[in-house]
Amino acid sequence: MSGGAVTGTVRLTVGQATVRFLANQWTERDGERQKLFAGCFGIFGHGNVAGIGQALLENELHAPPGERLRYVLARNEQAMVHTSVAYARHKDRLQTWVCTASVGPGSTNMLTGAALATINRIPVLLLPSGTFATRVSAPVLQELEVPYAADVTVNDAFRPLSRFFDRVSRPEQLPAALLGAMRVLTDPAETGAATVVLPQDVQAEAFDWPAELFAERVWHVRRPPAEASRIAAAAELVRAARRPFVVAGGGVHYSGAEAALRDWCEQTGIPVGETQAGKGSLPHGHPQLMGAVGSTGTTAANALAAEADLVIGVGTRWSDFTTASRTAFQDPAVRFVNLNVAGFDAGKQSGLAVVADAREALAALAAATEGYAVDDAYRARQGELWRAWDARVEAAYHPPVEVTGALAPGLLTQAQVLGAVNELSDPRDVVLCAAGSMPGDLHKLWRVRDPKGYHVEYGYSCMGYEVPGSLGVRLADESRDVFALVGDGGYLMMPTELVTAVQERVKVIVVLVQNHGFHSIGALSDSLGSQRFGTRYRYRDVQSGRLDGPALPVDLAANARSLGAHVIEVHSIGELEVAIREAKAAPADGGPVVIHVETDPTVSAPDSGAWWDVPVAQVSELDSTRAAHAAYVEHQAAQRPLLTPSDPEPSA
Structure with a gap:
């Protein structure tokens, strides 16, 4: 994972060591390498100006070109995390940015960004500054004082919002904290916000670091293959299905599985509905593309979802919008197969869990279902439903x-x-x-x-x-x-x-x-x-x-x-x-x-008739609310627990 052996020590501050380490991190997938961090967004205050801020200046002035970490001045701490997330998503999670902020409100302004990154499974490294680790001047400006726990700071709010959290209270802790953050940022199943808290006094503290800490490190982004038995079980369900339906999620894009999905759907004739993150898995006009599925879906995708006897989720986390609050899939015997690199998401919907990289799993499933195809009537229905919806889109555009x-x-x-x-x-x-x-x-x-x-x-x-x-x-x-x-x-x-x-x-x-x-x-x-x-x-x-x-x-x-x-x-x-x-x-x-x-906000886009579960007041003096609650109860009746087991053993 690292380059050649490097010996000796280097005396640097914690801030300088952090910047030098980050500038030498790389990712690799399928033999292609790229810098893990494109740069660092920052807003400086008393918590980081003399630590990470000074280190970034020194890096800009003196580091060799290949070891520079580009600095960009942001205007809002939450916004710089959003910028990093958007960058990482477009780069298929193989590259991202670092975000540094000052103590107190500067750092906690990044909380919303941390939540967004973790919920969307997008890597971003956050370096919030903390109050003094020594507590020598406590309480300092912007320090949270909690009577029952002297070690609690405002940065503890990052814990539930991060996929990795550590606080570096001593220089010796830095290598483990940074290496732990890199592991999570480059893990396709575990990624999200990684938070390493750096108290302001620790950032400026000098230490003799082992030189090997700053050697180039290449983190392999894995493509876990599917277990043969899981593919065989999934193939058995596919072969038994008459009305199969694919739900393509963001995992299709992150694994670069678009071509694998296209090839399999063309081979089998299985239609595809897309989540928000999965939109674009197939291009507009592809005969198997039915467009968006769920609460904000198309009439074409939702009609096929309602009739499907087998639903194959590829890289989706099955949000309530995707399932139309569990009303989208109405066949009494519907089964689910979930292809997902994250076991947590693969286990949803009581589905058969195929824990694997999306591209690898689709290729294996295509091989295992060779010769299978839906009948001509099902293909014809896809075309009819799509043409009807596309005409409605044209009417909305013009x-x-x-x-x-x-x-x-x-x-x-x-x-x-x-x-x-x-x-x-x-x-x-x-x-x-x-x-x-x-x-x-x-x-x-x-x-x-x-x-x-x-x-x-x-x-x-x-x-x-x-x-x-x-x-x-x-x-x-x-x-x-x-x-x-x-x-x-x-x-x-x-x-x-x-x-x-x-x-x-x-x-x-x-x-x-x-x-x-x-x-x-x-x-x-x-x-x-x-x-x-x-x-x-x-x-x-x-x-x-x-x-x-x-x-x-x-x-x-x-x-x-x-x-x-x-x-x-x-x-x-x-x-x-x-x-x-x-x-x-x-x-x-x-x-x-x-x-x-x-624009006129009272003119709505075409409606697909799908539902989204937002509870309505059960009692009210307003006629409008009472009518809305009656409609809500009617929709609730269509919700399904989706607990039917769908994990058969493969046939001998």
Whole structure:
């Protein structure tokens, strides 16, 4: 795992040793090597300016080119973790960034990012600073004092959010902490946020380190094969199925299994539904692609899911959106096969667990099911269902005059905006989103033409991910334009990294959709009988005392312009198309471009009829809530525990 033998000692501070170690870490998979860390995002304060900050300066000035760790100044600690996650996802989890922050609020601002990384199974290394390990000056500025435990700090909040956690209270502890973090970051089954807490006094402390700590290390990212008996059992279930259905998750992309999935589905005729993370597993137009499945799915995928007698999950963690809160799969005898590198996820849905790399498992399953294929009637049904759905997408992208004519002047529908970006962007461009109504609309409507062309963070669905996430994807691949689609609610959460994009001259295209409130939650509130309460950006009416007055005079275009972005304001579909072309033509090193467009939040995208379980108040004085609860009870009746065993022994 490491290079040649290195002897002797090197006297460095803990901060300097950390930076030198990180600059020499590599990953390898299938014989291809890459630096594990592309660089370090940081915001300095008294907790890290003299430790990691000084070490990064020294590295920038004096390290050999091959041992430099690029430093990028971020504007928000949560945002820099989002940028790192987006970068790592685009790099199939083989590369990521380091994030360093000062003590107290600086470090705890990274908590949301840690949760997002771990939930989405994406590697990122966090170096939160801590208060004094010696406690010589305690209590210091920003120190948490807990009367019952003197060793507790605010950084203990990272423990449940991290896949690895350690605190370096003495220099001697650093090697074990860093090596432990590397192990988790490069493990496809265990990866997520790795947190190594560095107290501010320890960061500046000098120590004589064994020189071998800084030797080049190459971490092999494994591809565990499937057990032959598990493949045989899965093949037996496939051969017995008349209506099999594949659910493709993010593991298809992370293992580079797109071609293996395509080949097997073409061989067998098995249709494919995609999760948010798995979208793009097959390209738009492939005869077996039925599009999104679940609560934000297509009518085609959900119809086949409801009828399936066997469901093969590939690299999915089976979220409630994927299963439509356990209402998607309605065949009384449905069985599940789960191909997943993580045993935890492979064991869900009472399925037959095939714990393996997705690419390896699909190749083995294809060999074991050679000669099997669904019948012609099932193939024909796939085509009919897909053509019907695709026609609905076309109508949403180009709505009839009875829809557009009812809109207020200057307003578009959200589906029109998505359609224009989809049709005018290049096939290799990336669309990025995270929260609000757009992830659901994108999941249903977006036509993916490249495996890496779709990037929606929907494990944590974190508002504010969009701008920093687009920066991460663009840093990962400058040959692709990145379109970040963000509503006004999400934009207001975190526009700060526009400044970082300006500073680094990174071109990202932000399509800022202004609808004066929370589109998604407004619609959800309506459906739950809560009448869009608290979801609109309105003045408080002086007569009613409620937030139902005129729309606020917020000018987000002016805000983006003040942060240094080039802003294009549009008020018609024609102007939007011109703006997209202008943004595409902007120079690669010209910084961010923001397209500002207003939409009508009451016009929804086509509905697939699937359900999402959000409880409704059981008693209420509101007629709207009582009606919503009655509908909720009706939907609940379709929920299934999915406890049927589906783990047969293979036939002799």
